[in-house]
Amino acid sequence: MILAADFYLRDDVVRISRDLLGKVLCTRVHGKLTKAIITETEAYAGVTDKASHAYGDRRTKRTEPMYGPGGTAYVYLCYGIHHLFNVVTNEEGVPHAVLIRAGNPVSGLETMLRRRNREKADKKLMPGPGTVAQALAITTDMTGTDLRGKKIWIEDHGIVIQESEISAGPRVGVDYAEEDAARLYRFIVNSH
16 A cells, blocks of 8 residues: 555654655656565754754755655765665655665565666665665656655555664764764664
8 A cells, every 4th residue: 555645744754764664665667666665764854953955944956855745755866876765754845854774675676686786685685775776766857756656656565663673873974963963863674
């Protein structure tokens, strides 16, 4: 079942980040369907979060999708190489987002292996946000699109991740964010 708008429109980005664990990120690109269980996320709390692209209410062409309604894709290029996929949350005008950091394949494995130039599905298939995007063919041309469309969406397969199965820690690569760098906004499924 595709996640409904009300899942994304809640105001607690940290809770949504945790709730996305176990959900299934899906893409259909060039007729190829791929699906991956989300196993790691990071929350970014908008204008007050020094680690967020929208900190201080920065609005640029790149960040504009973050100001859209919850359930919008925000995809940006990192270091000019890696496409990073984020789920926009909260109501329109509030730039909260959740970075999808890691996943495990559900379907379309052969396609994912080809895209990642890998021989087998192992822990190196989708261990980081750039590899998730690569395996599912998520690119910046998807930024600003509705996450209930035909190209990219998120499903609920009824997978329940218990609190005891989740580790929380600081986000990766945000040392510049001063005190916000220490926030426990990163969530990982321990068994992944």
